[in-house]
Amino acid sequence: MSSRNRAYYTLIDHRHYRYRGCAPDPDQPDRAQGDVSVSVNAWLPFTEDEQETPTARNARQAAAQRVCGACPVLAQCRAYALSETDDGRLSEPEGVWGGMLPLARHRDLVARRTVKTPAEAAAGIDARRLAECRTDQKQAVLRSLAAHIDEELVAYGAGMDVRTANWHRSLLCGLLGLDKERATRQQLLDAARAHDVLPTAVRVAPDGPVPIAAAPNTDGSRQRRLARGHRLMPARPIQLILPGYEHLLRVPRPRRTRPAHAAGRQLRVVRVVVEALTLDALLPATPAILEPVA
Numbered sequence: 001m002s003s004r005n006r007a008y009y010t011l012i013d014h015r016h017y018r019y020r021g022c023a024p025d026p027d028q029p030d031r032a033q034g035d036v037s038v039s040v041n042a043w044l045p046f047t048e049d050e051q052e053t054p055t056a057r058n059a060r061q062a063a064a065q066r067v068c069g070a071c072p073v074l075a076q077c078r079a080y081a082l083s084e085t086d087d088g089r090l091s092e093p094e095g096v097w098g099g100m101l102p103l104a105r106h107r108d109l110v111a112r113r114t115v116k117t118p119a120e121a122a123a124g125i126d127a128r129r130l131a132e133c134r135t136d137q138k139q140a141v142l143r144s145l146a147a148h149i150d151e152e153l154v155a156y157g158a159g160m161d162v163r164t165a166n167w168h169r170s171l172l173c174g175l176l177g178l179d180k181e182r183a184t185r186q187q188l189l190d191a192a193r194a195h196d197v198l199p200t201a202v203r204v205a206p207d208g209p210v211p212i213a214a215a216p217n218t219d220g221s222r223q224r225r226l227a228r229g230h231r232l233m234p235a236r237p238i239q240l241i242l243p244g245y246e247h248l249l250r251v252p253r254p255r256r257t258r259p260a261h262a263a264g265r266q267l268r269v270v271r272v273v274v275e276a277l278t279l280d281a282l283l284p285a286t287p288a289i290l291e292p293v294a
Contacts, residue, residue, distance in 0.1 A: 004091050007080040016072035022064070034067040042067075045094035045102070061096055068099035082108055129175045133197040141168045142192055145185065146204045151216050169215035178214065185212040 011017065021034025022043050032038045042064040046052065052060070068074055078098025082105055083091045090109055094102050113127060132138070137160070144157030144165075155165035169188070173180045176191040186207055192198035 002086065004080075004083040004085055007076075007083040007091070011073060011076040011080045014073050014076050017076075020073050020077070021067040021071040032067055034070060035063070038063045038067055043096045061101060064096040065099050065101075068096065071099075074099060081105060084109070130195055130197060133172060133175050133192070133195070138168050138172055139197075141165055142172065142189070142198050143202060145169065146189055146198065146202050149185070149205060149207065149212055166215055173214050180215055183214040185214050188214040 019033075021032060022040065023033050024040050025031045025033040025036050028036055030040060032040050032042065039060075042060045068077075071077065075098075078100060081090070081092040081097030081100065085091060090105055093106070097105070100108075133142075137158070140158040140160075141154070144154045148154045148157055151162055151166065154169075155162040158165050158168075160168075170180050172192070173183050173188055176188065176195065176197070178187060178191055184207070186204075189198060189204050193200060
């Protein structure tokens with residue numbers, strides 16, 4: 001038996017159920033036996049003519065709540081109205097039940113669904129946000145992110161395009177309480193495991209020496225901001241050593257430093273002055289056979 005049916009039968013099987021305040025009065029069937037000045041329709045969500053003003057509706061609901069306050073089955077009626085159906089809805093979403101208006105019952109339902117465990121309260125994450133992390137698309141992104149590092153492979157493994165996959169990764173960071181701008185891939189996967197969003201049996205491929213952004217964007221600005229807090233490249237270039245070519249390993253030369261006694265020396269500018277050459281020195285000797293022209 002479901003909790004809704006159990007609450008319903010607890011209400012109608014109560015020994016004082018026949019004396020409930022909203023029941024019709026034996027002498028005036030259109031009036032409530034809890035207060036004959038109140039109509040039996042006061043507990044309905046709307047009147048028959050459906051032309052009730054807000055002021056009249058508030059007065060009608062206030063009169064119904066006043067009668068509920070003295071009802072012998074108030075607790076049982078409220079428990080039934082606050083119970084949930086199999087699809088997660090209120091058993092009685094409309095009308096006055098158990099002295100509560102529909103808005104108050106819906107708020108109570110939301111409050112019950114957002115009850116936090118001690119670990120969730122410490123992390124600031126409620127059950128609704130964790131439930132959103134367990135949707136099919138976000139689970140596909142998390143599993144693909146655990147297996148791949150490249151964003152294109154992550155999107156391909158999740159069965160969506162790169163922009164959509166990165167959008168889900170950004171939402172996951174926000175839902176798990178991480179900084180979208182600074183969080184790394186490993187931090188996102190660790191948070192998903194800590195809150196049972198990602199099963200512990202899923203193997204996570206390591207990032208390597210370079211941390212990978214949790215939710216990269218298309219223009220690379222987020223990766224550049226991430227690189228400010230992490231050293232993405234080693235101090236020296238990595239040399240690849242092929243088998244059989246170990247003797248070609250290049251040893252970096254030490255940097256030359258100026259001696260301390262020469263630190264204050266300055267270079268002198270030396271000006272070299274070259275004498276101008278005469279024209280006779282540049283032209284060959286004039287042949288003797290040539291005579292000057294008058």
